[in-house]
Amino acid sequence: MSNVIGKVLVTGGAGYIGTFVVEQLLQKGYYVVVLDSLIYGGQGLDGLLGHKNLKLIKGDITDPIKVEEAINGVDGVIALAAIVGDPACQINEAVTRKVNYESVKLLVDLSIKNSLKRFVFASSCSVYGSNEHVKFLTEDSELNPVSLYAITRVESENYILSKNNLLTSVILRLSTVYGLSRRMRFDLAVNVMTAKAIQEGGIEVYGGNQWRPFVHVQDVARAFVVAYEASADKISGEIFNVGDTDSNYQIDEVARLIQEELPQTRIKSNATLTDLRNYNVIFDKLHKRLNYKTQFSLRDGVREISEFILHFNPEISDSKYSNLSTWKAIDQIEKFIPYAVPDLSDDERKEVIDTIDSGWLSAGPKSQKFEFQLKDYFQEDDLEIIPVSSCTAALHLQLLAADIGPGDEVITSPLTFCATVNTILYTGATPVLVDVDPSTYNIDLGHIEKAITPNTKAIVPVYYAGQAVDHTRLKAIAQKYNLLILADAAHAMGAKYDDRLCGTYEDSAAFSFYATKNMATGEGGLICTRNKEKAEKIRRLLQHGMDKDAWKRYSEAGSWFYDVSDLGYKYNFTDVQAAFGLHQLRKLDQFNSIRRSFGEIYDEAFKGDQRVQLHGLDPRAYYTRHLYPIVIKNAGENNSRNEFIDKLKNKKIGASVHYVPIHHHSLYMKRLGYKPGDFPVTDAIYRGLVSLPLYTKMTHQDILRTIDAVITSL
Numbered sequence: 001m002s003n004v005i006g007k008v009l010v011t012g013g014a015g016y017i018g019t020f021v022v023e024q025l026l027q028k029g030y031y032v033v034v035l036d037s038l039i040y041g042g043q044g045l046d047g048l049l050g051h052k053n054l055k056l057i058k059g060d061i062t063d064p065i066k067v068e069e070a071i072n073g074v075d076g077v078i079a080l081a082a083i084v085g086d087p088a089c090q091i092n093e094a095v096t097r098k099v100n101y102e103s104v105k106l107l108v109d110l111s112i113k114n115s116l117k118r119f120v121f122a123s124s125c126s127v128y129g130s131n132e133h134v135k136f137l138t139e140d141s142e143l144n145p146v147s148l149y150a151i152t153r154v155e156s157e158n159y160i161l162s163k164n165n166l167l168t169s170v171i172l173r174l175s176t177v178y179g180l181s182r183r184m185r186f187d188l189a190v191n192v193m194t195a196k197a198i199q200e201g202g203i204e205v206y207g208g209n210q211w212r213p214f215v216h217v218q219d220v221a222r223a224f225v226v227a228y229e230a231s232a233d234k235i236s237g238e239i240f241n242v243g244d245t246d247s248n249y250q251i252d253e254v255a256r257l258i259q260e261e262l263p264q265t266r267i268k269s270n271a272t273l274t275d276l277r278n279y280n281v282i283f284d285k286l287h288k289r290l291n292y293k294t295q296f297s298l299r300d301g302v303r304e305i306s307e308f309i310l311h312f313n314p315e316i317s318d319s320k321y322s323n324l325s326t327w328k329a330i331d332q333i334e335k336f337i338p339y340a341v342p343d344l345s346d347d348e349r350k351e352v353i354d355t356i357d358s359g360w361l362s363a364g365p366k367s368q369k370f371e372f373q374l375k376d377y378f379q380e381d382d383l384e385i386i387p388v389s390s391c392t393a394a395l396h397l398q399l400l401a402a403d404i405g406p407g408d409e410v411i412t413s414p415l416t417f418c419a420t421v422n423t424i425l426y427t428g429a430t431p432v433l434v435d436v437d438p439s440t441y442n443i444d445l446g447h448i449e450k451a452i453t454p455n456t457k458a459i460v461p462v463y464y465a466g467q468a469v470d471h472t473r474l475k476a477i478a479q480k481y482n483l484l485i486l487a488d489a490a491h492a493m494g495a496k497y498d499d500r501l502c503g504t505y506e507d508s509a510a511f512s513f514y515a516t517k518n519m520a521t522g523e524g525g526l527i528c529t530r531n532k533e534k535a536e537k538i539r540r541l542l543q544h545g546m547d548k549d550a551w552k553r554y555s556e557a558g559s560w561f562y563d564v565s566d567l568g569y570k571y572n573f574t575d576v577q578a579a580f581g582l583h584q585l586r587k588l589d590q591f592n593s594i595r596r597s598f599g600e601i602y603d604e605a606f607k608g609d610q611r612v613q614l615h616g617l618d619p620r621a622y623y624t625r626h627l628y629p630i631v632i633k634n635a636g637e638n639n640s641r642n643e644f645i646d647k648l649k650n651k652k653i654g655a656s657v658h659y660v661p662i663h664h665h666s667l668y669m670k671r672l673g674y675k676p677g678d679f680p681v682t683d684a685i686y687r688g689l690v691s692l693p694l695y696t697k698m699t700h701q702d703i704l705r706t707i708d709a710v711i712t713s714l
């Protein structure tokens, strides 16, 4: 037993080559850990899996947690896992880079951190690319990669070599592999040509005279074991071509060799060159330095595959035999990550069904229960809590309750949703905009006083993304000029300032339970105020100005008579909404804390990046992270923000912009006389503003994918 370096991690150990590497290591007495996502199925480990020295960790090499788990306690690594082959790598550049390069960096870094003694890396002779002018290529020849696959191999090689003083590593550049394996591939030249010769009676040869070295899969596996076991002075920081100098063939020669073995084969030449690779390689270094010689010839491989095909007649077009088809399927199912998704479960589903069964669809017992639950949430006895049909309704009602109307002015900020301003206009009052703070994107408190006139009645601070504004300063201004603070807290359910829940310290505050909000009831909103009189008025106005709601009229204890005393609206909350709300509210604090932790992961990932500006955090605020806004710096010059969003979309990442500022919309330009450029801080933010996906159902993988997509799209 050769157990100098006894415990080995093989990434991609269930793969075409990996299966033989694992088998040979086990035969030699090694303890083997396989990290493999099993995307081609588990056949690669058939007959091996029960072995007492083998442990399989099913997982992705891009997942740091899985890699850490797999690397823990091993002595060395044989790194095989990758998206292999030019066509498969072409499908999704971002995924290829992540799997074929970023994961190698991760593995190398963790190998160094864990003081591993050996790192053997699977590269490819494709790094020589189109190199016909050099007759025979050696490890020192110039590289000319012509595909993304080869580029990711070169980049990985360079990274590994750059760490050579910290890790004993060796790189193997493989010839084009052929031969039978438990995890079979019929997308490799020799394998597919032999199979087609039998199943279709003919082979189509594209181009024909391009050179390529070939090597049997079991010979390759042995090269990995040999390199793994070699003494460090022979291999450290070295690159070896793996194959045999006599096994360089032109493609039409391969076809002829197959024809010799299977004489009925027709060869059809097609002049179209589908593969630019052309290289003829020397393999002396591996032979001389490590006394390695291949044991299989191309003819052996053709015979072995012929027998297999004749015996089993496999469906060679099955996607499991092709890296391209397998990765295409993965790419198609690789899900779109939208910018927001509500977090609903069976609780809500059952409650909605119960509501349907109850017969109360509009305001009824569940709405009342929800109101009690809200009261319990805010824990303030004298706080009036009024669920309404939307935050828009809430904003409108709190203005009406404050008697705001024609001739009055209401101050707010331009980086908000149109509802903030529309509701002011509904009352007949005039919205007056004040630019935002460049860090928090909330109203700039330093500029408010300049906008105050004798007609100013109220300030509507927007708690952008769920981060409340500095209330001490805002309140001082409001008191000085006798103004009301009527917050647009649409994003801020559960948010706090100086440890006090938003909604408990303003004159009133309006929250949203819209579908994408931190707690969602589809459509829905809430008003909180301590003013009893105003609360009463709001309760009247939200149901046409009537003195009784439906529950008081239609329930067993109710009576039919009612009076309409004010001109009101139809803004009531419903039991269908409450069915969602009852469960969403229970989970709200947990949702907010998940969002906050996701926000921190993003912050950490982007914080050193000079290309983006992150949302400024106010340490006094408990921020609900309703949105994750980034601002792309210098986006204005070439409008790269829009391009950036398109790039994210191509990578199946949804993004949005919050918001098109108020003074950029035609309505407000016409009605209020504002125009783009009027609020320079908002304008500058808007030029580069993007909201990244942030929702509680995101997986760690989704966040990593988003981070990766952002970094590679900037």
Ligand SMILES: Cc1ncc(COP(=O)(O)O)c(C=O)c1O
Pocket: 390, 391, 392, 393, 416, 417, 419, 420, 462, 488, 490, 491, 511, 512, 513, 514, 523, 524, 525
């Ligand atoms: C800042 C702001 N205010 C008001 C609203 C209106 O909320 P709702 O859709 O519940 O009416 C929204 C909704 O997105 C918002 O983002």
